[in-house]
Amino acid sequence: MKSAFSSLSHTNFFLAVLWPVLAALCCIALWIVTLARADTEAERAETLVLKEADTYAQAYEQYVTRSIAQMDQITMQLKYGWENSRRPGLIEDMRAGGMFTDQAFVSVSIVGADGAVLSSSRGAGMPPSMAQAAFFLQHKNNNSTALRVDVAPVGFQADRQQVLFTRRLERADDEFDGIVVMAVDGSYFTSFVSASSLGQDGVLALADSGAKFWIEQGAAGRTANTQVLDLDAVGIVGDGARLLGAEAFRDGIARAVGWRDSPVYPVVAVAALSRQEGSAAARHYWEASRDRAVVASACLVLLSALAGVLSLRAAAREREYEAVRLAYRTATESANDGFYMAAPVRDRKGQMVDFRIVDCNERGAAFYGFRRADLVGRALSTLDRGIVGQEIIDTYRLAMSNGFYEEDRRMPVDDRLTITWGRRRLVRVGNGLAITLQDISERKRHETDLERLANEDALTGLRNRSWLLHFFPTLLRAVPKAGSGLAVLFIDLDELKQVNDSYGHVVGDQLLAAAARRLGTLLRPTDQAVRFGGDEFVVLLRPAIDERSIDEGHVAAVAERIVATFATPFALDSGVQAVTGASVGISLYPRDGLDATTLLRNADIAMYAAKNEGKGHYRFFDQFLSGQAERCAFLKGQLARAIEADQFLLHYQPRVDTVSGALLSMEALLRWQHPEFGMVPPGEFIPLAESSGLILQIGALVIDKACAQLAAWGAAGMQPVPVSINVSPKQFGRGVVACQFEAALRRHALPAVLVEVEITESAMMGEHAVVLAELAGLHKLGIKLHLDDFGTGYSSLSQLRTLKMDVLKVDRAFTNELEQGEGRVFFEAIVSMAHALRMTVVAEGVETAAQLRILQEIGCDEVQGFHISRPLAAQDIEACFLGAHRVACA
Known part of the structure; x- marks a missing residue:
């Protein structure tokens, strides 16, 4: 008995020791898990607040971009209206017509080329002259008509922080004619912020990419002039979000800050959320977990405390429920949408004949032109009468039957209603309906405008x-x-x-x-x-x-x-x-x-x-035209393959002295030997190469082939004459012609005197500075320049003097008119002008002996055409080098 009692005593003693040890071990394990999960929740809360800050920054950036786009469109309309009317009272008339009356528009002005205000919506609060303002000088010295965003400098109304939207005005000859200046109250971009969206310590801010201006609005009602973020300590960073400590803010509150650059305008949208508010859920989780751990620990130590712990937890749940209910009430009152609770009104048979508003928020009451206290208790039939009212009651009945209904509806024409289009969502809750009414009037107007603009x-x-x-x-x-x-x-x-x-x-x-x-x-x-x-x-x-x-x-x-x-x-x-x-x-x-x-x-x-x-x-x-188009399309597709397969070759047409007939030079003419169509005429494939952009590759190929042939003739012991190469206007537009010739001459070890360049008049109609630079580069290499097809384009005497061409090639159209009286006189005038400019004159398209005789009489220097020789292949032209170098080479 004693042994059994002793054993029981030892067992009880052992259990007395074991249970406290086990309880202690369980409590330690419980607190380790609780602390680890709390840390995880804290990290997740920081990640979430960073994501929310980035999301708010992105949404705010989109809002700012849309708002600035509206300013962009208004300034463009003002630019168009002024440039087409130049009416001094333009802005005043537009304001009298109802425009620019919103308080956000501090002033809208037309400023002349001398900096004086010509027309303005509000004259006060503006400097008398803007001639020395940085934004005015920027527009004056730069021909860009893009919108410029800046902060208002000294001289504008000082009690309101203003953002300036300016745009260049031009006369009909594209010269500077002043600017459009639109000064907008900075609070326009931030005034909508509220505590329900960003929290009590949330901040929205707008700045330009260089931080020259900073517009800030706090959710708790700070003014735009109260700057919380310390830019000197932080600066403006790129897109994204990061956590900043309390030292970065003048109010000492740490925040998660999101930055977003506008992809269209040079502005930055900033959203800052309180880290303390963002981590509230993590703190609540920690508090709840701690409470549960305490309860569990207390249960292990003292089971009698269970009732008290359960009571504490019940009280905690009640507090959480009350906080949720209060948050919902705050959210509905601060939202832009209207919220209503409606209860059905039934007749004696239990049929729903009407609905009564039992609750709503102030926004919803404002849609009907009431205060909340005046709208609550009203029957739906007293708000929407007639056919429209009956349709809405039927809609409410349908929502009660199905549990849910949503529609976009044009609101009835009623002086009391403040919206044109509304999106109504109805959800059955118990024995009533929860209704959300959103104002989508602006969206519908935008959709209508987009449809019109699209068509x-x-x-x-x-x-x-x-x-x-x-x-x-x-x-x-x-x-x-x-x-x-x-x-x-x-x-x-x-x-x-x-x-x-x-x-x-x-x-x-x-x-x-x-x-x-x-x-x-x-x-x-x-x-x-x-x-x-x-x-x-x-x-x-x-x-x-x-x-x-x-x-x-x-x-x-x-x-x-x-x-x-x-x-x-x-x-x-x-x-x-x-x-x-x-x-x-x-x-x-x-x-x-x-x-x-x-x-x-x-x-x-x-x-x-x-x-x-x-x-x-x-x-x-007709079908013949279709065949021609198909052939052109086929040849256009074959051009790139022709370059790879080396299907292009050069023919050479001699150019001789008009009097002696001595061979002076040759023109390289491109030919395409197609395996299916045979010799394709240049007039058929050159336009296709121009339109497709392949003329750049083909032009480089011609330069190399001509230089290679000259080098081959020289290596064979012949004495070749210079070869002139036609260069496309698109090649000149790229600015690579001089470099290509320099590389080809170096590659084939040729002197520059053996190469000449022919440029058409149309090439001079492009970027004039680029053309001059290219011609200067060719002159520096020692290459002669020919102005080809003279008389068919838009050359002027001043252009000829500026471009300093060596040879003037007169188009065959003038050669054909030589045997007529006026044609001879005109050609003779061209020769006199060219000689006065120290240019050699070449007549193209000489096909008869009579034409050659007249050209000799009027002093034309050189001739080229079928009467002299047709274009010849490289092997056929060699006879001209070995012969007497006379017209007889044809």
Whole structure:
């Protein structure tokens, strides 16, 4: 008995020792796990607050970018209005019409080229002259018309921090004519911030990329002039978010800060969230975990404390519930959406006949023009009457039946309602409905504007290409049912580029607008005119048809009227008399195609055929034109392969002294030996190479081949004469011609006197500085320069003096006129002018002995043409080196 008792005593003693040890070990393990999880939650909270700061910064950046885009559009409209009217009272009239009345617009002004204010929405609070302002000088000295964002300097209204949006104004000749200045209250970009979105210590700020200005707004109501973030300690960083300690903020509160650069404008959006508020959830988790650990520990140590621990936990849950309820109430009152609680009103049979507002927020009451206290308790039928009111009640019934309903609705025309479009969401909660009403009026207006802009050409007011491609299938489906044919007229203005080059793009735009108006006067109401792009228009005609075919006569008559009408000069608003013309291509449905793509392509092919026939014509599509287009497309695709396969070769046409017939030089002429088509004419593949950009590779290939051939002739013991090489305007535009010639001469060990360069007049119409630099580089190498096809372009005497050309090659068109009296006089004048400029004159296209005789008489230096020799292959031209170097070499 004693032994058993002793054993039991030892067991109890052992258990008495064991249970406390086990309890202690369990408590230690419990607290280790609790602390580890708390650390994890704290890290997750920091990550989350960083992500939220970055998200808010991104959303704020998008808002700022949209807001500045609106300022951009307003300044562009002011620029366009001023440049087209130059009316001194422009801004004042616009303000009288209701614009710029918002308090955010501190002032909107037109400043002249001398810095004086010409027109303004508010004269006070602005300097008398802006001539020395940095932003004014920047616009004056830079021809960019892009929007400039800056902070208002000294001289503007000092009690409001202002952001300036400025844009350059130009005269018709693109010279500086002043600026548009729009001063916007800085708080406009930050005033919407609230504690519900960023927390009590949240901050939004807007700065430029150089931190020249800083606009800040705190969620707790700080003014824009109170700067919390210490820029000297932090600076502006790139996109992203990071945690900053309390030393980085003047109020001593550590925050997570997100930066976002606007991809469009030089501004930075900054959002800062309190680290303490962001880590509140982690602290709550730690507190809850600590409480549970304490409870568990207390249970292990003292089971009698269980009831008290449960009571504490119940109280904690009640506090959490109360905090959630309070947070929800705060969120609904601070939101932009309207919130309502509605209860059904039933008749004696239990049918829902109306609904009553039992609760709402102030925003929701404001939508109906009430205060919350006035709206709560009202029946729905008293708010929305008539048919519209009955429809809304039916909608509420449907939501009660289904549990959920959502719709976008145009709000009824009622002076009491403050929104035009609303998005209503209804959710059944118990025996009532929770309704959210969001104002989407601005979004709907934006969608309408976008749809109009997407389908209308802003310059001419005509339908645009996007509308045409969407409308065409519907039209084609309707044509057979209507029993009328369809004709597609593809119209191209012939001389728009010349107008742009001569008078500027502003005049070119006026010409396009005038052409659109003139085109509209030639069409019936059932026809459609579309600006397809650039200087191209498309007209859709629905002509009458007989039993077998479309009435081509009617279509041709319309095309003739278009061609004849467009040949009449356009009197533009700028005072310019613009002369242009139109080429028209026509395709017919269903003869020339059954879909929009085919009809437009075939009309385009016919238009180019009409343009190639001399412009100012119209042409119906036929299959022969399609074959030509396919051949061009095929050759264009073969050009790159021809370069790789070395299918190009050079022929050489001699150029001789007019009197003695001595061989002086040769012109290298490119030929394409295609394996399928044989010798492809240069006039067929050179334009394709120009349009595809392959002319740059082909031009480099020609330079190398010509230099290699000269080196081969020299190595064979011959004495070759100089070879002139034609260089494309696109090669000059790239600025690589001099480098290519220098490399080729070095590679083939040739003296520069054996190489000459021919440049056409059209090359001089490009970037003039680039052309001058290229010509100077070639002169420095010792290469002679020829001005080719003189008389067919836009050369002027001043250009010839500036470019310092060595040789003037007169186009064959003037050579053909030599035997006529005026032709000889004109050619003789060209020779006199060239000799006065110390230039050698070469006559191109000499084909008769009579022409040669006249050229000898008027003193032309050199001649070239079939009468002298046709272009010869390299092996055939060698006889000229071995012979007497006379005209007889032909």
